[in-house]
Amino acid sequence: MSATAQRRGPAVEQALLDATVQLLTERGATVTVDDIAAATGVHKTTIYRRFTTREHLIAAAVRHLGERIVPVVEDVDPRAALGELARSVAAALRSPAGGNILRAVVAASASAPELIDLADEFFRERYEIALVHLDRLAAAGALRRDVEPVVVWEQIVNPMHVRALCGRPTSDREADALVDLALHGAAR
Template sequence: MNTSDTRRRTGGRSARVRQAVLDATVAALAEEGIESVSVAGVAARAGVHETSIYRRWKTREGLIVAALLAHSEQTLPVPDTGSLRQDLSAFARAVAHMTASPLGAALVRAMATTDDSPEIAQSRAEFWQARLDTVRAIIDRAAARGELTTVFAPRLVLETLIAPVHFHALMTREPLDDHYPDQLIDLLLQGLQPHQP
C-alpha cells in the first residue's frame, strides 16, 4: 500500500468520525438539552473515544457550537424563486424558523456566550461566510434580472435582514408572528430600491 492510498483512507475515516460526532451531538442536544450534553455521552453515541473529541474540539462548548453550526448549515438552503422579494422572504422565514427551534435557539445563545477559541472562531467564520454567500447569490441574481440598479454589500443586507430575528431569539425571546419576515423585507427593500431625485 502506498502513502497516497493511506492518506486518502485516513482522511475519509477522519471525515466520517467528525460527522458521526457532530450528528451524535445534535441528537444529544435535541433529546437532553444543552445543559445536559456531555463529551462522554456524545462519545458513547458516536462510538469514539473522548480523547478523539477533545483532540479536535478542545472543549465541550466548542463541540456544541461546531455541531449546531453544521446542523444550521444544512437547514438553510439558497432560495431561487425568480424574485428578489420572494428570495429574501424565503431566506428570512428560514432563519426565523431555525432560530425558533430548540436547536436554533441554542445555537444563537451559544454563539453569543461562548468564549472564542480558534476552533469556534473558525466555525463561526465559516457559518457567516456561508450566509454571506447565500445573500450574495440572491443579490447577484436580482441584479442580473434588472431588479437592482445599485450594487449593495451582501454583508450589510444580511445583517439588516437577520439581526432583528436574532435579537428576538437572544434578547426578548418573544415569538415572531407570521407577518414579521415580510415587514422586514418591506423595510429592507425600501432601502435597496433607487431613490427618486
C-alpha cells in the same frame, strides 16, 4: 462496544455532529467533549482526530444544522427567494435547536474566543446563499449601488438573531416585513 463506536468514517462524523447538536440544544454551552464521547460511544481521541478542538466540533455541528434547516433556495424571482430564506431563518431560530444553540454559542464565546471567529466564518458562508439573490437584484438595478448586498441581508437576519437571543421568536410575517424594510431601504 456500542454500535456507534463500530461505525467508521462519515458515519462516525455524522453521529458526532448529530449528538453535538442534540446536546447543545439540551444543555447549552456546558457541553464537553466527554459528554459527546459518552453520547456517541466514540473515544475522545477519535473526536480530536476529526475536530482539533471542542470549538471546531461545535462550529461543525452548527454548520451541519444550518445546512439542514436553512437550505439553499433556488427561485427565479430573487425577491421571493429572499423571502423564503428569511422565513427559513426565522423558523430555524424558533426551533428549540436553533434558538438554544445560538444562545449556547454566544455564551460559550465569552470563555472560548475562538468561537467568535468560527461563528463569523459560519455566518459569512451562510450569507452567501442570500447574496446570490441580492446580487441578482443589484444587477437588475433594484438596489442602490452604494449599498453592499451583505449589509442588506444583515438588516434582515440580525434582528432575528437578537430576538432569538432574548427568547422572542420572529414570525414568518415579521420575517417578510424585515425583507420588505431592508429592500425598500436599499431600493433605487
